[in-house]
Every structure is written in C-alpha cells, then in structure tokens.
Amino acid sequence: MSQARNRIAPYLSAWMTALLVVAAAGPSLAAEIKIASIAPDGSEWMREMRAGGERVRDLTEGRVVLKFYPGGVMGNDAQVLRKIRIGQLQGGAFTAGGLGERYPALNLYGIPLLFNSLEEVDYVRARIDPKLAAGLADAGFISVGFSEGGFANLMANEPIRSVDDLRRKKIWVPDGDQISYLAMEALGLSPVFLPATDVLTGLQTGLLDVVAASPVAALVLQWHTKVKHRTELPVTYSMGVFAIEARAMQALGAEDQRVVRDVMGDVMLGIDRTSREDNRRAAEVLTNAGVHPVAVNDADIDNLRRTIETIYPELRQRSDIDVAMLDELLAVLAEYRAAHPDAPTHSD
Amino acid sequence: MTRRTSPGAPRQASAGAFLALSACASLALTGCANLIGSMAADTLSAAILNQNDPELVASGVPAYLLLVDGMISQSPDSADLLAAGAELFALYGSRFEPDPDRVVLLTAKARAYGERAICLAHERACRWRGLPYDEFVSQLAVVEAKKIDYLYSYAISWLSYLDATSDDWTAVAELPWVEAALERALQLDEAYEDGELHAYLGILNALRPPALGGRPEVSQMHFERAVALSAGRNLSVKVEYARRYARMMFEQDLHDRLLTEVLAAPVEVPGLTLFNVLAQQEAEQLLRSSKEYF
Numbered sequence: 001m002s003q004a005r006n007r008i009a010p011y012l013s014a015w016m017t018a019l020l021v022v023a024a025a026g027p028s029l030a031a032e033i034k035i036a037s038i039a040p041d042g043s044e045w046m047r048e049m050r051a052g053g054e055r056v057r058d059l060t061e062g063r064v065v066l067k068f069y070p071g072g073v074m075g076n077d078a079q080v081l082r083k084i085r086i087g088q089l090q091g092g093a094f095t096a097g098g099l100g101e102r103y104p105a106l107n108l109y110g111i112p113l114l115f116n117s118l119e120e121v122d123y124v125r126a127r128i129d130p131k132l133a134a135g136l137a138d139a140g141f142i143s144v145g146f147s148e149g150g151f152a153n154l155m156a157n158e159p160i161r162s163v164d165d166l167r168r169k170k171i172w173v174p175d176g177d178q179i180s181y182l183a184m185e186a187l188g189l190s191p192v193f194l195p196a197t198d199v200l201t202g203l204q205t206g207l208l209d210v211v212a213a214s215p216v217a218a219l220v221l222q223w224h225t226k227v228k229h230r231t232e233l234p235v236t237y238s239m240g241v242f243a244i245e246a247r248a249m250q251a252l253g254a255e256d257q258r259v260v261r262d263v264m265g266d267v268m269l270g271i272d273r274t275s276r277e278d279n280r281r282a283a284e285v286l287t288n289a290g291v292h293p294v295a296v297n298d299a300d301i302d303n304l305r306r307t308i309e310t311i312y313p314e315l316r317q318r319s320d321i322d323v324a325m326l327d328e329l330l331a332v333l334a335e336y337r338a339a340h341p342d343a344p345t346h347s348d
Numbered sequence: 349m350t351r352r353t354s355p356g357a358p359r360q361a362s363a364g365a366f367l368a369l370s371a372c373a374s375l376a377l378t379g380c381a382n383l384i385g386s387m388a389a390d391t392l393s394a395a396i397l398n399q400n401d402p403e404l405v406a407s408g409v410p411a412y413l414l415l416v417d418g419m420i421s422q423s424p425d426s427a428d429l430l431a432a433g434a435e436l437f438a439l440y441g442s443r444f445e446p447d448p449d450r451v452v453l454l455t456a457k458a459r460a461y462g463e464r465a466i467c468l469a470h471e472r473a474c475r476w477r478g479l480p481y482d483e484f485v486s487q488l489a490v491v492e493a494k495k496i497d498y499l500y501s502y503a504i505s506w507l508s509y510l511d512a513t514s515d516d517w518t519a520v521a522e523l524p525w526v527e528a529a530l531e532r533a534l535q536l537d538e539a540y541e542d543g544e545l546h547a548y549l550g551i552l553n554a555l556r557p558p559a560l561g562g563r564p565e566v567s568q569m570h571f572e573r574a575v576a577l578s579a580g581r582n583l584s585v586k587v588e589y590a591r592r593y594a595r596m597m598f599e600q601d602l603h604d605r606l607l608t609e610v611l612a613a614p615v616e617v618p619g620l621t622l623f624n625v626l627a628q629q630e631a632e633q634l635l636r637s638s639k640e641y642f
Contacts, residue, residue, distance in 0.1 A: 072557040
C-alpha cells in the first residue's frame with residue numbers, strides 16, 4: 001500500500017469525498033469526463049459537483065460532459081491513481097496526501113502539529129497553494145482547486161491533555177501513514193496502524209484508545225458513539241485536491257479547458273469555504289452529543305511541537321517529502337509568526 | 349402532486365445532504381397501514397392506503413392530522429394514540445408536505461408524540477433523550493417484544509425529524525441512536541410490518557459508502573430480507589433497494605431489474621396500493637435516469 005494513499009485517512013474530511021475520475025470519451029465529438037466520488041449520491045458535495053457538470057456542459061455547448069460516479073465506486077485514491085496510470089481514468093479528486101504519491105509536496109500540510117491555527121493555515125495556503133498547483137502541473141495533473149478538510153483532533157474515552165496522557169494508550173495511525181507514525185514514535189508513543197474504516201471496530205474492541213479526526217469526519221464515521229473527549233489541538237491539517245490528468249485536459253480545446261477550470265474551480269472554492277463552518281458546527285454538535293472538549297495548555301503544546309520537530313531531519317531524508325517546498329513553507333510560517341508574536345499557540 | 353423534493357436529493361446543506369436521509373420517507377408511509385388501521389380500522393385504511401390517487405390523499409390527510417391532534421388532546425395519556433399520531437405526522441411530513449419549514453414542524457411534533465408514547469409504554473424511556481450511545485443501547489436491550497409498536501413509532505418519527513433537519517450536523521450525530529432503536533425492534537420481531545424494519549436498516553446502511561465506514565453487504569442483506577418478507581408486494585422496498593444500494597454500488601443490472609419488476613408488478617395490494625403507485629412513479633424516474641447515472 002502506498003504511503004501516499006494512507007495519508008487520506010486521518011484527515012477524512014467532509015470534503016474528502018470527492019474522488020473525481022476523468023476518462024476521455026471515445027471518438028465522439030463530446031469529451032465525456034467521468035467523475036467518481038466517495039461522497040454518496042445526493043450529498044451536498046455531489047450535488048455541487050453535478051451542478052458544476054451541468055454548467056460545464058452548457059457552457060461548452062455539449063463538447064464536455066462530466067459523468068459522475070459517487071460512493072467510492074472507483075476506489076480510494078491509490079486505486080484511482082492506478083487506473084490513471086494504466087490509462088483507464090484520467091484524473092480525480094483526492095485528499096492532498098492521496099495525490100502525494102505523484103507529487104510529494106502535497107504531503108506537507110499533513111505534517112503533525114505543523115500549524116498552530118487556521119489563521120496560519122490561511123496565511124500559508126494563500127502563498128503555498130499556487131506553488132503546489134504549479135508543481136502538480138509539472139507532475140502531470142492540472143489542479144482545478146484545493147479545499148479544506150480541516151484539523152484533526154485527538155479523541156478518546158479519557159481526556160488527553162498532554163503527551164503523558166497518551167502514554168500506554170493505543171493510538172491510531174492511518175494505515176501506512178509513515179509521517180504520523182514517525183511523529184508518534186518521536187513522542188515515545190505506541191501507534192497502531194489501521195485503515196480508517198476499521199477504526200470504529202477498533203474502538204469497540206479496545207484495539208484502539210485514541211483516534212484523530214476532524215469533527216465532521218468523527219460524526220460521519222460515527223466515532224462519536226465510542227469516544228467521550230475531544231482534545232482541542234490541531235493535530236494535522238487535511239486538504240482535498242481536484243485534479244485532472246494534464247493529457248486529458250489538453251485534449252480539450254483551450255476555451256473548454258478554461259470552462260472546466262473556472263466552473264469546477266468555483267465548486268471547489270465553495271466547498272473550501274463551507275468546510276470550515278461545517279467543522280465548527282460539527283464540533284458543537286460533538287459537544288452536545290456528549291463528546292467533551294478538552295483544552296491543552298500552551299506549555300504542553302510547545303513541548304509536543306518541539307518533540308515532533310526533532311523528526312524533521314529524518315523527514316528531509318524521505319522520498320515522500322519535498323524538502324525545497326518544506327523549507328519554503330516553514331519560511332512562510334516563520335514570517336507569519338514573526339508578524340504575529342502574540343497569536344495564540346493553538347486554536348481549535 | 350404535492351411532494352417534497354425527490355428522496356435522493358435532500359435539501360441543501362451539508363450534513364444531511366451528506367447522508368441523504370430523505371429516502372426514508374417513501375418507506376415510512378407504508379407504516380401507515382398499521383397506524384391508520386389501529387386508529388380507525390378498515391374504513392380509513394381502505395380510504396387512504398388503498399387509494400390509487402396520491403394527490404387526493406395529499407390534500408385529504410391534513411384533515412386527519414387535525415383529527416389526531418384533537419384526539420390526543422382529549423386522551424393525552426393514550427400511548428396508542430400518541431404512537432399513531434407520531435407515525436401519521438412523520439409520514440405526512442416526510443412524504444406529502446412540500447414546504448421544508450413545515451416539514452420540520454410536522455416531524456418535530458411527530459418526534460415529540462413518539463417520545464411521549466414510548467415514555468408512557470416503557471417508563472425508563474422517559475429518560476432516553478441525551479443518553480450516551482452505549483447506555484442507550486443497553487437500555488434498548490430490556491425493551492420487551494410487546495412494546496414493539498411504540499419502539500417502532502419512536503424510531504421512525506425520530507428518523508423523520510432527522511430527515512427534515514438534515515441540514516444540521518445534529519441529524520448526522522443522532523443517526524446511530526435511531527439505527528440502534530430500529531435494530532432492537534428488529535431483534536424483537538424481524539417480520540414486523542412485513543419486513544419494514546429491514547427496509548429502514550437497508551437504507552441506513554446504504555447512507556455511507558464503504559470508504560466512509562458504510563456496510564453495503566449489511567444493507568443488501570436487509571433489503572433482500574425486506575423483499576422476501578413482503579413477498580415482493582411492497583414496491584417501495586424494491587425502489588429503495590435500487591436507489592440506495594444498487595446506485596451506491598454501481599450495480600446497474602440489479603438496479604434496472606428491480607425497477608423493471610416494480611413497473612411490472614400489480615399496484616393494487618391491500619394496504620399498499622397508495623405507496624405502490626408512488627413507488628411506480630419513482631421507479632419510472634429512476635429507470636429513465638439509469639443510463640445517465642451508470
């Protein structure tokens with residue numbers, strides 16, 4: 001299982017769902033673009049995507065037709081990439097990490113405790129997203145848009161306030177997510193690899209004690225029925241990427257390419273904007289459902305972060321880390337922090 | 349005819365849209381058989397459930413809602429009446445009321461009636477609201493078989509409310525509780541309402557694709573069982589099987605076969621005619637969009 005694919009799971013976001021798969025149609029005049037999604041049919045995201053597809057068809061006067069495959073029928077990120085590789089599909093909407101196999105810089109936002117707050121995320125993304133899009137193009141994928149999945153929080157039956165509270169606990173790490181695994185090890189903890197779909201059972205059977213998920217993901221995956229506390233610490237940030245293989249895009253006329261980018265880009269922008277509010281509301285709902293928010297003190301967070309930063313030298317050696325982009329990102333982050341010395345160490 | 353948006357296309361907003369609850373509505377209605385039968389015996393049952401004109405029913409049922417409200421206010425401690433009211437409000441709200449805001453009001457009343465009914469029938473249920481999941485499940489385990497009517501109306505009226513408020517994440521959050529109640533009812537009598545509980549559980553298990561922790565094989569098992577228990581006569585079950593399971597799993601052959609069967613089947617089945625007529629209308633729409641979808 002590829003490392004890239006496994007970065008999906010922790011950040012299961014509301015958005016994460018849209019695996020878009022694009023396949024060129026036959027020799028007919030209309031290019032049929034087949035789009036698959038993990039999101040169930042009828043979901044907000046699928047309806048937005050379908051509405052976008054209709055606009056594309058109208059604006060291109062039927063030359064480009066988007067056909068959707070919801071519900072994950074085309075498989076996970078890795079399977080979609082495999083289908084792209086053999087020419088069966090031409091693109092998809094992935095989790096950022098899911099596309100990291102093709103373009104490792106997309107793994108960077110998911111480094112544990114990289115960001116302190118959503119304000120930092122906004123500052124960094126405004127500057128780094130365009131570079132990621134450019135890098136992705138060099139890797140053969142045209143990015144139509146990025147959208148937020150949100151921060152994963154730690155959730156458990158016992159309140160987790162510090163790294164000490166994590167000791168002797170079985171901590172979930174998404175199957176194959178080596179970067180998170182390294183981080184856990186650096187903290188002297190006991191990570192357990194499992195696919196996200198097995199986590200609920202893992203919590204039921206005691207195979208796991210601590211999981212990480214965005215509030216939205218926790219509700220959708222029904223983990224809220226098995227945990228009682230949510231630590232308000234932004235552990236990892238997730239993002240979705242809607243990308244079409246460059247060859248498939250280039251097969252369209254220039255104007256049609258622009259239409260696809262603009263229309264579906266707007267769809268992604270809309271999803272990006274609503275995602276934050278979704279997570280905010282989902283966090284409230286979690287509290288109402290009996291999953292109590294737990295605060296972490298700044299000293300503990302600094303401690304955690306410093307410990308995790310000790311793995312950076314090792315990260316730099318990895319083939320799934322784009323060192324140059326990491327340095328750019330860290331520089332932008334430092335710039336923000338220098339300009340905001342009083343910003344909170346963390347925000348939920 | 350006056351109906352809300354199609355079951356496969358929930359109202360805006362993220363949460364509910366995500367789970368696409370609304371399909372439950374179409375099945376919920378068949379539960380009417382029980383309800384109306386218990387209230388006004390065969391006359392009403394025949395008048396509504398054997399009606400093959402949904403528009404007539406849509407315009408006529410509000411009168412019965414008023415009737416039920418009146419009866420409940422006269423006999424506020426009748427668990428049977430409250431349960432009947434819960435189902436009728438749920439079903440009308442879910443299926444026939446076109447205004448989403450009114451659907452919320454109607455189903456909120458349904459839920460309140462359902463809670464009162466089970467509270468009267470099963471005293472511990474008066475403290476169910478807000479219980480943590482595990483505790484709720486263990487409380488359900490002691491509900492006896494003779495209380496299944498109340499458990500059923502409690503669960504489906506709650507479900508109708510979650511459907512109506514599906515634009516809020518609370519609806520997503522509460523879904524496992526409703527599912528647990530339906531599962532308990534199923535344990536008590538899997539053949540209840542000719543397999544209706546299986547149909548609901550088929551839908552609930554198809555709300556999430558496997559990648560999001562859904563269990564399509566469980567969904568399919570429930571749908572198959574629901575079809576078997578209704579001897580294929582409840583056409584809504586097959587329509588939901590096609591819409592929920594077959595579409596999610598991209599099984600076009602199954603989808604088209606189920607819907608073709610629905611269109612070929614007789615609609616005139618005592619207690620099911622009205623909903624079979626509606627099911628055929630939906631089957632036509634789904635079949636028409638099959639090629640485009642798959």
